Amino acid sequence: MNPLDDFDRSATTATGLVRALAPSQFELPTACTDWSVQAVVNHLTQGNHKFAAWARGAQAPPDGDFLGDDPAGAFERSVALVRAALSEPGLLERTVETPFGPVPGATLVHMRVNEFLAHGWDIADATGQPTDFLPDLAEGALRQWRDRLGGKPRPDGGPFAAERAAPEGASAADRLAAFLGREPVRK
Numbered sequence: 001m002n003p004l005d006d007f008d009r010s011a012t013t014a015t016g017l018v019r020a021l022a023p024s025q026f027e028l029p030t031a032c033t034d035w036s037v038q039a040v041v042n043h044l045t046q047g048n049h050k051f052a053a054w055a056r057g058a059q060a061p062p063d064g065d066f067l068g069d070d071p072a073g074a075f076e077r078s079v080a081l082v083r084a085a086l087s088e089p090g091l092l093e094r095t096v097e098t099p100f101g102p103v104p105g106a107t108l109v110h111m112r113v114n115e116f117l118a119h120g121w122d123i124a125d126a127t128g129q130p131t132d133f134l135p136d137l138a139e140g141a142l143r144q145w146r147d148r149l150g151g152k153p154r155p156d157g158g159p160f161a162a163e164r165a166a167p168e169g170a171s172a173a174d175r176l177a178a179f180l181g182r183e184p185v186r187k
Contacts, residue, residue, distance in 0.1 A: 003109040010116035031182040048078035052085035138172035
């Protein structure tokens with residue numbers, strides 16, 4: 001399967017979660033410590049801009065507010081921007097320079113899929129939307145994260161807290177969130 005198919009599915013799901021947000025929900029807390037829903041959406045939007053720049057060999061924009069007065073619209077435009085960059089001919093086969101070292105272009109695609117899944121879960125959990133989405137992609141992301149993080153220590157203040165136990169019968173997305181150390185905001 002083409003990794004861009006996975007990108008499209010995960011981006012469509014994340015976009016649907018963002019579109020469903022009421023203005024009052026942007027200030028809700030999320031399982032990402034110290035981040036509101038707005039901060040998570042901004043992080044995803046900013047990441048889309050950065051990945052698009054890296055894919056094109058350009059300077060990534062500095063951190064800041066990427067949402068302005070139209071958070072859902074800004075997010076959707078950033079998805080279109082990164083999708084165009086990731087689908088440029090030859091990107092999947094070449095090596096791309098990033099701040100974390102050179103990576104295959106296909107890895108950039110997989111990284112965005114993983115971000116849409118993990119942070120999509122954060123948005124869904126915080127706002128009471130269903131967290132049981134894209135089970136096949138969530139299972140794949142969970143395998144990737146297990147391979148990458150395994151039993152490595154996760155320092156305080158890092159992007160991932162210690163793994164927590166997922167409830168019995170948890171969905172793939174819920175198990176992924178638990179592995180990444182997410183504690184549901186809504187129980």
